[in-house]
Amino acid sequence: MRRLPEVFENNRAWVRARNAQDPTYFERQLKAQHPRYLWIGCADSRVSPTTIAGLEAGDMLIHRNMGNLVSTTDANSLSVIKYAVDVLQVEHIIVCGHERCAAVRAALGPSVWPPMEQWLAPLRAVNRDHHKELDRCEDYDERWTRLAELNVAAQVATIGLLPTLIFAWQRGQKVSLHGWLYELGTGLLRDLGVSRSGPDAKVLGD
Numbered sequence: 001m002r003r004l005p006e007v008f009e010n011n012r013a014w015v016r017a018r019n020a021q022d023p024t025y026f027e028r029q030l031k032a033q034h035p036r037y038l039w040i041g042c043a044d045s046r047v048s049p050t051t052i053a054g055l056e057a058g059d060m061l062i063h064r065n066m067g068n069l070v071s072t073t074d075a076n077s078l079s080v081i082k083y084a085v086d087v088l089q090v091e092h093i094i095v096c097g098h099e100r101c102a103a104v105r106a107a108l109g110p111s112v113w114p115p116m117e118q119w120l121a122p123l124r125a126v127n128r129d130h131h132k133e134l135d136r137c138e139d140y141d142e143r144w145t146r147l148a149e150l151n152v153a154a155q156v157a158t159i160g161l162l163p164t165l166i167f168a169w170q171r172g173q174k175v176s177l178h179g180w181l182y183e184l185g186t187g188l189l190r191d192l193g194v195s196r197s198g199p200d201a202k203v204l205g206d
């Protein structure tokens with residue numbers, strides 16, 4: 001079996017550089033984590049959260065999957081959100097999609113292989129719910145990006161309805177939700193304007 005020596009060499013070089021810059025860094029890492037942010041992003045190799053946000057290890061709890069989805073039947077994402085809110089008490093939950101996302105493209109096309117097709121169900125639902133708007137897009141690339149944006153907004157809405165968030169807001173905990181899109185061609189993050197710091201009026205019964 002190949003042992004990927006270059007990765008271990010990189011790791012040792014990183015440890016040397018880190019210790020030279022900050023001799024107590026690893027000692028502090030042992031104690032606890034106090035991230036302010038939970039990042040829910042796509043697994044895409046080009047969208048590395050701490051790198052594009054200019055943050056360090058320990059600053060952000062990170063959950064990634066194909067298409068930055070939060071499904072109410074997915075124990076993985078629900079567990080991360082509950083841990084982030086109830087235990088770590090993060091102040092911000094960010095759902096970040098990106099341009100040219102393979103999961104979004106798959107949801108625009110015919111059925112794919114299992115279990116991917118099952119995983120993509122929430123994305124296909126967003127596609128169906130907004131098909132009139134998406135049909136007005138001028139070309140495929142515009143449709144691809146717009147579905148990525150709509151998907152982020154849908155995931156933010158889903159998170160806002162989770163019992164974890166509803167209970168946190170009821171007890172007065174300060175936690176905000178945000179939806180962003182990462183532009184691969186420029187490296188810039190774009191705020192999609194779907195932030196919220198409390199439950200939907202519908203949840204409150206107004």
Ligand SMILES: [Zn+2]
Binds near residue numbers: 042044
């Ligand atoms: Zn993606």
